[in-house]
Amino acid sequence: MKPVVVTGATGAVGRYVAHGLGSAGRLLVRDAGRAAALGLPGRVLVGDYREPEGLRRAFEGAGAVFAVTNNPLRPADDENIVAAARAAGVGHVVKVSWLGVADPGADDLVARWNREAEERLRASGLLWTVLRLRSPMSNALGWAAGVRAEGVVRALGGDAATAAVDPRDVAEVAVAAVRDPAAHAGRVYGLTGPVALSARQQTAELAAVLGRPLRFEELSEEQALAGWRRKLPEPVAQALLAAARRRADGAAASVLPTVAEVTGRAPGTFRGWAERCRGSFV
Ligand SMILES: NC(=O)c1ccc[n+]([C@@H]2O[C@H](COP(=O)([O-])OP(=O)(O)OC[C@H]3O[C@@H](n4cnc5c(N)ncnc54)[C@H](OP(=O)(O)O)[C@@H]3O)[C@@H](O)[C@H]2O)c1
Structure with a gap:
């Protein structure tokens, strides 16, 4: 197997x-x-x-690239990855996107950023x-x-159901895709949890894993926005608010069978993710 470049290798999915790739992985990291x-x-x-030039060198001789970008104000990041993959003769790009696209x-x-990046790749x-992920369970690390x-857990939209996906399942689908482009190229996979x-329910699950009570506090839209604005540019904070409003209307509740179809096993539960990541909460 030719090497596979893993961008975002320090991230939740990467x-x-x-x-999953072991010695076949070529990890592109900033640090x-x-x-x-x-x-x-x-x-x-x-x-x-x-x-771009460093990307092209990193991609040289690779068979595939796993691509994760996370800055919606920098569409050039995806452009650079696609251009470098073409220039280096990489065959296959497996890209993380968002179910909101659909x-x-x-x-x-x-x-819009995810839609445009997908279109550019296609x-x-x-x-x-x-x-296309539903939100990753790793968002709970926030x-x-x-x-x-x-x-205490403080969040906006505490009753909005979201079929969050375990980042490990996303990775397993990604590894299956880079290993077998004949089976997986040209496919759009929507990935959710079970x-x-x-x-509020995730908070209760987390409390059970930690073996102590946790309190959930609902944030107002103004409080949530103020928190996002402290960390993120205004347009991104507004996009998060828009997504939270759609979740409250049920937009993120559907469960898809894709993880099981691709990996042959049931997708991971939030309880399982929390047990694995327990150390971050104690
Ligand atoms: N959060 C959500 O609710 C949600 C929902 C659906 C889809 N998604 C998508 O899921 C993906 C998130 O994946 P994840 O959880 O693995 O991401 P993550 O944990 O946020 O990690 C992002 C990775 O990208 C790397 N990175 C960021 N900027 C970079 C740059 N300029 N050059 C090189 N590397 C850079 C980071 O490296 P450093 O370690 O150096 O920072 C990190 O490894 C994103 O594509 C996001 O759009 C997120």
């Missing part, structure tokens, strides 16, 4: 892709120290989506596979500081 601290297998290369009611910045002439310090849970 680290599992790296583990080699982070990759070492995570104990990732594979060869580590330092690079940045903003540096929601005709979703017209926020993040939905038009590139490369083989492609698109993995609660870790409040859980550790106060035993059941839709609300943030």
